[in-house]
Amino acid sequence: MSNLQVQLIKKPDAKYPKVNDVFQVKTASTPTASQLKDGEVFLENLYFSIDATMRVWISGAKTYVDPVLPGNTMFGQAVSRVLASKSQKFQKGDYVIGVVNWTLYQIISDAKLHLVKRGGDIDDLTGYSFLGPLGISGLTAYIGFEAIGKPKEGETVVISAAAGAVGEIAVQLAKTYYKCKVIGIAGGPEKCDYVKKQLGAHDCIDYKNENLSKRLRELTPNGIHVYFDNVGGEMLDEILMHITDHTRIILCGAIATYNQTGEPYKVKNYPRLIIKRAVMQGFLYFDHPELFKPGQATITQMLKQGQLKIRYDVQNGLEQAPNGLAKLLLGQNNGKVVVKAKADQPKL
Structure with a gap:
């Protein structure tokens, strides 16, 4: 062999x-x-x-x-x-x-x-x-919400890299399982079209071709309740300007910084966390083995019912x-x- x-x-x-x-x-x-x-x-x-x-x-x-x-x-x-x-x-x-x-x-x-x-x-x-969905991507999305985000029905959830492996599952969990208003962020019209028409997000911001700050003001007039961050960097900094009281920010990834070879980007708007009494927390999915079985059960049920693409x-x-x-x-x-x-x- x-x-x-x-x-x-x-x-x-x-x-x-x-x-x-x-x-x-x-x-x-x-x-x-x-x-x-x-x-x-x-x-x-x-x-x-x-x-x-x-x-x-x-x-x-x-x-x-x-x-x-x-x-x-x-x-x-x-x-x-x-x-x-x-x-x-x-x-x-x-x-x-x-x-x-x-x-x-x-x-x-x-x-x-x-x-x-x-x-x-x-x-x-x-x-x-x-x-x-039944492994690292699905469990990361589910555990991020259950351990940190704790979305409540009707809240506004924003998800970056929404067309990616974790992001696409997070969008569908937030919309269907948690019954929230979901705004995705993705790069390019094709990806945003997928996030809206296939995954069911209420809207999607094309950060490559749209003004992120302007679109966030339009789509989240009452602020962001939960932010699922897969990107980090300047995007996270902008999100901090749109949080509301007691926002929960799930730090899952920072792909915007992975290829940086110089001085890393420094988040400037972190005082907003104090003003808004918000929580920003990182995690690794294997920190929460107690959530593996309920996460897999939830995702399996959604797959069987055709609720997860x-x-x-x-x-x-x-x-x-x-x-x-x-x-x-x-x-x-x-x-x-x-x-x-x-x-x-x-x-x-």
Whole structure:
């Protein structure tokens, strides 16, 4: 079995991701079941999640995970199949999710994995769903609202990067589940059209072509009650000028700052938090495992009832993973970026 591997070869500079030259794809040795130790499993990695936070990981900065340094194999969340096991938790044929290397095959400790399906088969859409609505994207949206935002029926909720993987789920949760007035923010008329017509937002601000301050005054005359922030930077600063009493700001991402190589943007309008007695809090979805089951149950029910639309931007082949990340960071993706590790064979 050939074992592809994606390795970081240099730290990104100001040209990245427009110049996508920080990764290399190489052929690595394939592990075998005979190498397993107690508590380990031999995996075939099937579907990979591509997430904006990976830009921070490859910068060398120490965050909630160890940084990816030049010479290291890139890693991320994936759905995998157990090919062999010396684990008490998993058996051959199980499907698991966890943070794994960007490689086709690997041996890993069972402590790093969670079961998603006991044996049988899964199709591509099911695999993607464990990374999207039922995985990191869906849980991030749900937990952000439940742990910090706490939206009440009739409140005004504003969501940045509203056409993205987390944003599209947040829009639909806020509209359908929490019954709020929802204003999305996205870049370009095509994305805004999707946020309004497909996701059901009451309106969407095209920050690339419209005046954000003017549109916020028009669409939120009574202020913003909940802001789901996926962008940070100047956009967050402008939002602070439109909050109302006791606004809750959910700090989920800061994609506007991920590619900055100079002095980071400094938020100037934070005194508004004092004046408005507002809350601004960051979070990571895995801080709240108690919300996993209710979140998955809520999202599963919405999916069954046709109340949740999800788009996947599928990259075919592990070798396309670096392109998928660059596409996401450039805002060229349409929905959740996922990688199908082994590309579909062309039909004859």
